[in-house]
Amino acid sequence: MTTTATTAAAAKEQADAIAARVRPPRFPDRDFPVTGYGAVGDGTTDCRAALKAAIEECAAAGGGHVTVPPGTYATGAVRLRSGVDLHLEAGATLAFSRDPAAYLPPVRTRFQGVEMYGYAPLIYAHGERDIAVTGAGVLDGRADETHWWPWSGQEEFGWRPGMPQQEDDWPRLWQQAEDGVPVEERVHAAGRHFRPNFLETYACRKVLIEGVTFVRSPMWVMHPVLCENVLVQNVTVDSIGPNNDGCDPESCRDVVIRGCTFNAGDDCIAIKSGREADGRRVNVPSENILIEDCEMRHRYGAITLGSDMTGGIRNVFARRCRIGGPGLYFGLYIKTNSVRGGFAENIQLDDITVTHLTKEFVTCDFYRGEGDTGGYPPRVSDIGIRDVSVARARRALLAQGYPHAPIRGLTMAGCTFGEMAEADQVRNVEGLTWNGAR
Structure with missing residues (x-):
């Protein structure tokens, strides 16, 4: 199986199209x-x-x-x-x-x-x-x-x-x-x-969340589910509680998250699509999601895919974001395994500035959690990372697929990585490309 990498020009065109539609x-x-x-x-x-x-x-x-x-x-x-x-x-x-x-x-x-x-x-x-x-x-x-x-x-x-x-x-x-x-x-x-x-829109169309500040959420903060045309802009999340994800689009299409600040108790933005048997029953992916001009300060993943992604995720674009803080773990965090299954394809990050992460800028480890114990090997392909600057992290990259289901197509172009505490870890990745300085 081969994977065609999305070019920088194509990624910009697709991201601009989402911005125009929403x-x-x-x-x-x-x-x-x-x-x-x-x-x-x-x-x-x-x-x-x-x-x-x-x-x-x-x-x-x-x-x-x-x-x-x-x-x-x-x-x-x-x-x-x-x-x-x-x-x-x-x-x-x-x-x-x-x-x-x-x-x-x-x-x-x-x-x-x-x-x-x-x-x-x-x-x-x-x-x-x-x-x-x-x-x-x-x-x-x-x-x-x-x-x-x-x-x-x-x-x-x-x-x-x-x-x-x-x-x-x-x-x-x-x-x-x-x-x-x-x-x-x-x-x-x-x-x-x-x-x-805190705020959940379920099976809704044309949703706007703008300007407000969320504090002290019981669980996830913003959770659009099965929605189309969702715009989240200039929102502040300042909620450091357990599982206080900032924004979790789940099984949604055409979503823009713009100009937001996330000081969250879990993932800042976590894109999801259902879990295991229920994810396969509903079988609706999250797709066409644009994240731009946001600031992610705390705590786990700045931009996370999963771990509830059984229905799949495609066409995710992030650009001009600022990431980092002493309590923030990952930049791009893709969480799945053969129990959850699903797919992540055409995930493109451009022009990202990172000050400080405690772990990797990019992490995709199929052995996380349950390891390889299920019957639904995930598909992860066409990940493009361009013009990213990371001042300090544990590693630039931890990517580990299965021998029978490798990660396919990972491009790092024009990226600079400063103080990295440990060497990258890469296993079972087909089509890893480094272009430009490290």
């Missing part, structure tokens, strides 16, 4: 201030009913802006409707309840790549179009070492032996997926310990 939704020039529906920004008054009434009336009127003026508004789950822009003015904060009951009834969601009915994400939409969360305000999930985070099972985040954790419940959900149990029968909310994601 356009923000437009909203009628109508405002629905939440204070007009009884919301009070005193930090204690429960504003759930007011937010819901404003959103429903805005949607019924044909769309517009549900505005949140300065103040702190206590709320539970917020559900978006088509045509609605939830707009937080400067000085406005939505402070979300720590009570799990505030995120019932259960909704269709994904937990670590497996579909189920679980606690509602703090902000949620399903099957909607032309929706947005915008403004200069703050979305505060209020998670900490006493609420939500201990369910991770990590002592660093408040869990102690004998306390409940998500790993107690995970085997049942995973087995249901393996057995093909209908999603409607996989109900794991009250009494279970799967943390909700």
Whole structure:
């Protein structure tokens, strides 16, 4: 099998085409201030009913802006409707309840790549179009070492032996997926310990997330699933909790992540497409994703593919990004093996500046985790790394495929690597090309 490498000119053309296709939704020039529906920004008054009434009336009127003026508004789950822009003015904060009951009834969601009915994400939409969360305000999930985070099972985040954790419940959900149990029968909310994601748009079209700041998320921060035309721009994620990925497009098409700053508790951007049996059942890849002009500061992968990538990932472009910090591990991190399977093809990084990583700039190790114990060897091909400057890292490259399923087509062109602590590790890679200085 041979792999044709994508050229720099072709990569730019494809990235520009994604940028041109992904356009923000437009909203009628109508405002629905939440204070007009009884919301009070005193930090204690429960504003759930007011937010819901404003959103429903805005949607019924044909769309517009549900505005949140300065103040702190206590709320539970917020559900978006088509045509609605939830707009937080400067000085406005939505402070979300720590009570799990505030995120019932259960909704269709994904937990670590497996579909189920679980606690509602703090902000949620399903099957909607032309929706947005915008403004200069703050979305505060209020998670900490006493609420939500201990369910991770990590002592660093408040869990102690004998306390409940998500790993107690995970085997049942995973087995249901393996057995093909209908999603409607996989109900794991009250009494279970799967943390909700912060903002999740499920099967939506034309989504905009712009300008807002996310803090203290229970789990993943932004999670578009099965969506098309998603624009995330000028967003700040400052949430160093367990599994606090910054943005996780999953089984999505045509996504632009632009001008964002990620100070995350896990991967900054993690592209996904479902996990194992459930990923093969749904079988929708993530494709046509552009990441540009972003800053990734903390913690695991700056740009990660997987590990829930059974449905495959293709056509990912990153350019003009700044990466690095004392707590950031990897630059490009591709996570899969023969248990997860899937594919990653046409992954192109251009004009990336890296200050400091604790591990490799590029890592793709099929033996990570379960090793070679499954029946679904992954396919990874056409990885292009161009005009990258890395000041300090453990290695430039760790690439290890299987003898029976090698990594195919890895190009490093015009890259400079400064202080590298260890030599590169490369095994079972076909078509590794170094062009330019190291």
